[in-house]
Structure formats: structure tokens, C-alpha cells
Amino acid sequence: MKSRFVQTTHALLMFTALVFGGSVLAADPIKIGWISSLTGALSSAALAENQGVQLAVDEINKNGGILGRQIELLTRDTSGDPTKAVNFAQQLAFSDKVHVVIGPVNSGEGLAAIPILARAGVPNIVIGSIDELIDPQKYPRAFRVINTNRQWISTANDYALKNLKKTKIAIIADTSGYGTASAKTATELLEKAGIKPVYSVLVDPNKTDLTDEMNKARAAGADIVMPWSAATGLLGRLLNARGDMGWRVPVVGHPALMAAQIRKLLNKPEYWESTFAAGYHSTTFGADGKLPQRTQQLVDKVRPKLGGGEIDVLFWWVAMGYDTVKVIEHAIKTSGSTDPVGIQKVLESTKDFKGVFATYSWSPTEHNGFPDSNMTVNSANTFKDGSFKSAPK
């Protein structure tokens, strides 16, 4: 009798294990690694992106996950340090065995970490803008959702040449790797359009005064100044030099010209006038004062998480973070599994996938998914609720 009881219990236990064990296996979470830089320098972009990433993950999980599987988000904070980005990339790919990785946030970290993810064969959603991060041969599973640096530069150049009708261009860039490369690209693109800059200079990002450079630009006959630097201190000094000189020359360039910190560095608020920077249609108010519908919907969803009041971060970061997860959802859903080869194939055949930040398309030879059509130019001093007004056409 006893042995029959034991046998029945064993049978029941085995049955339970088979049924529930099987279902636990089927509901294994989809692991997404998120290499962020939530503290340290450059954390403001990452914190905003994190809001978007987290919101998309919560939404998807609330609606039953992807293919019935919940998303498990493994967030890693690099503090902007490329060494940590490399370590986390290895850890996520080889120990945690994540299915997809978003990030790293900064291009410098990306240069170090993306090759590792490529070697591990992990699909990677790239959110750094420098050109070298994307190469379908070297990194076949890396797909970019942000614009390239070249797109920022060509948008600003087009605005200077076609809208403002200025051809005597002064390029002022900083001596960092980013500034040097950008100055070169800007010059190349202008030369293709038949324009040779009247003045071009590289400046130490911590240079304490830019009056000399601006005086030289004016003496060279410049009718527009185009700065390529992400250093807000340098940009603030450039605008202060322009204002103190009383030179009413337009300034068009890097999106950092629109950063809220710039306003605080200016000697007078009016020094921010006639300053324009490359931006996005998705976060630009239309003539009717409204944002595109998708953006507005996301703004309404995110606002309570950002305190409920006016949004004081650049909203494109939030929108891009949100889109990274939605792109992953699209790839896994369409391919029907988390198999990296399947994800790669789906993304390489994705055309016009509608996100909030942009509408993306990738192909086997083009892993930059951000369209030129979503680029625009904003007036720097029009920041309101996370977005900007369009620059005068």
C-alpha cells in the first residue's frame, strides 16, 4: 500500500514537473541588455533614454510580452567609461546570454563594445552617432536607430546654403576626436556643394575665450559660423564672443547649441538668438504649435514619470529609447523567435517601421536606419516641453 502511494506520488510529481516545467521553459524571459551611462559625465542623455526604454518594456510586459515571453531588462551603468562598457558587453553576451543589446550610449564606448558584441553574434541596437559604429561586414548584427553624424552636418549645411543663402562659412570645431572628424566631414560636404569655407579652425574645448577666433572669422568675411562640438562650455563662449562683439552673424551647427545648459552660460539671453541646430521633425512643433501625433502620445505617457510638469529633458532621447525596444519587439515577433540570425534577417528586410523618433528602414547593405526625411533644423532658443520650434524657412 505504502509503495503504491509512493509510486503514485512520484508519478504525480513527474507529471507536474513535465507540465509546469515545460511551461516555465516556454515562458523563459527575453533578455535585453541595456548598456547605459546613468551616472557620470554625459548621463543626462542616458537618463532620458532610460525613461523611454523602461516605459516600452513595461508596456510590452503588461500586454503579455513578446510571443508570450516577458522581457527581462538587464541595465548596466558604465558611468561613461569605455572600459566598463567592454566588461559589461562581455558579461551580457557570454555570462547573462542576453538575446539583444541596446547601446552603449556614447560613441566612444560604442567603438570599444560593439566589436565584442559582434564577435559574440548578439544583435545590437546602436544609439551612437559616429559613422564607424556601423559596418554590415564587420558588425553584421548591429543596427542603428539614431541619425549619423553626417546627417547632422549635411542638414545644417543645407540649411545654411539653401535656406539662409549663406556661402561664406566659418567652421569652428573642437580638438576632440569628434570635433576633428566633424570639421573634416563638414568641409568635405561643403566642397561637394562647391563651397570652400572662408575660415576653419580647431579649438581646445576648454579654451577660455573665443573672441580671437570669431574676430578672425569676421575678418575672413564669414557670413555664417558653423560650430561642431558637443562641449557646451565652448559653444557658450562662442555665442558670448559673438554677442560681446556685437556681430549679428547666424550660428548653425551641432544640436548641443540647443542644450538648456547653454542658456545659463550666456552673458545675456539675447545672445541665443539667430542660433540654429540640427534637430528632428518628430520633436519639432508644427506651424499649429502641435507635435506629431505619435510624439504627443508618448509625451502624455511619459510626463507623469518625469514629475508631471513641463518636460525639461530633450524629448528625442526618450523617444529614441522607447523605439529601441519597439524595434526589438518587431524583430522578434516577425521572426518568431530570439534566434539572432532570424532577428538579423528581419531587420535587414525592414522597411518603413514606424517608431516615435523616426520611421526606420534597414537593408543588408545599409544598417543606418534613420531617414534623412526626419532631419530638420530648430531655433536654439525655442525649447519648450522637451521639443523645439522649427528654424525660419
Place this chain on the structure above:
Amino acid sequence: MLTVLITGLATGMLFAAVALVYNVMYSTSKVLSVTTGHISMLGGVFGAYAISVLQLHWTLGLLAAVVAGGAFGALTELLAIRRVLNRSDEHLWLLSTLALATMVQQAAGLWWGTEPKPFPRLIPQDFGVGVMDQKFWLPIGMTLLMAIGLELFYKRTMYGKVFMAMSEDAFAAQARGISTDRIRLMSYVLSGALGGLAGFAAGQLTFAFFALGLTLTLNGFIALAVGGLGSNVGAILGGAALGLLNAYASYWFGGEYQQTIAVGLLMIVLLVKPEGLLGDRQVRPV
């Protein structure tokens, strides 16, 4: 061209001020602390915090900068110097001061933020006055005052003479009953206060920026090495030379050559005159 001269001179005088801070610290400890530039960074940040955030009068902002600098000077001596010097003659202070400098920079970044923030106007003056702007003249004037004050301190006060005695021979000074630990701590508080003062005076030029420390540590050291370790006049000359060379190199050749020329200057001086322009030739009697 006049703006190149004044900009170069103003930045050079900030480097000179950091070199003076090195000198005061070195006189009692024979240590070149990596935290030297960070002291001035704190002076700028705490000054801006007191005036812009706490809305205090600029004189209290100045006091905040001096107190913050002095406190950090004391912390440097207590945490990174004293134990190392007591236990070893090796140059381990390089590591301990580097560690402290890194920690204070990270802490400043977390608390103050990683973007440069404005430093308030101290004297009512219109913008657009060009080379007459206070952002140039405040660091120049302050550094010259600091140098004169230090000369008077060394020559006219008892503590100044004690500093000098320790600088000449710390063991002999100790044998004469001088508490070398206490005097060293005092010299670090004094140098911290001076560094805070320099950072405050140059705040409008540099902005209140958490990452300024290492740049100042490096450039202050170059100014010191060029001028001659231990010489205050040398520090002023070295700082001025470095600032002007930086400014003119940037003006004539572009910013990409600025650092190369600055470090090149250091190398040339060290090759031709290893003791610096006005430094003492160290001869060891055998």
C-alpha cells in the same frame, strides 16, 4: 591681437597661481600633489554655488571658496600625504594624491553636475568691454597679489620662516623642536586657501566646471617646472610664458597644436635648464 595677449596672460596667471600653490605645498612636504588643480576647481564651484545658488554676497562666496580650498588642502595632507610620508620615502604620494583627486572630481561631478555652469559677475560691468573685462583682470591681479603676499609671508612672519626652515631641512627643523606634521598641515591649509582664491578669481574665465582640476594640475606643473621649483617669481614667469605660448600657438597654428607646444616648451626647458628658469641647482655634496 590684444585679446590674444590678454587671454593668454589671464590663463597663464591662473596656471601661475596653481604653480604658487605647488610651491607652498612643496616647501614643507617635498610633494607635488595631483590635487593641486582640483583645489582651484573647488574654489570656482563653491564660489559659484554660494553666490548663484545660495544667493549670498560675493564676499561670502569668496569666503566659501577659500574655506573649501583650505579644507580640501587639509584633507589632502591628512589622507594622502601624512601617512605615506611617515611610512615610506618612495613616491607613493603620487598614487595617493591621484586617488584623492579622482574621488573629489567624481564627487563634484555627481553633486554639481558634469556640465560647466556660469560663474557670476563680481563687479558691475557691461559685457562687450573687450580686454578690459574683469574675467581677464581678476585672475591676473589675484595671482600677482598672491605672489607678493607669499613673499611677505616668507620674509616677514615667523611661520613663513618656519616654512622656509622646513623647506631647507625638515630633520634639522624637527630637531629644533618644530612640529613638522603641524607645520605641514598648516602649509596645506594655506595652499588650499590660495588655490580656492585663484579658482574663485578665474571663475568667470573657466566657468564652474568639475573637470577643470586635472588640466590645472598639469599646466600648473608645467609653469612650475619652467619657472623653477621653489621660486615664486619663476612660477609667475613660467605661467605667463605657458599661457602666452598657448594663446599664440592657438591663434597662429590652431588649437590642435596648443598642447604639443606647451609640453614641447616643458621638454626644451628641462633639457637646457633642468632646474627651470629661476630654480636652484640642486647639488649634492659628496
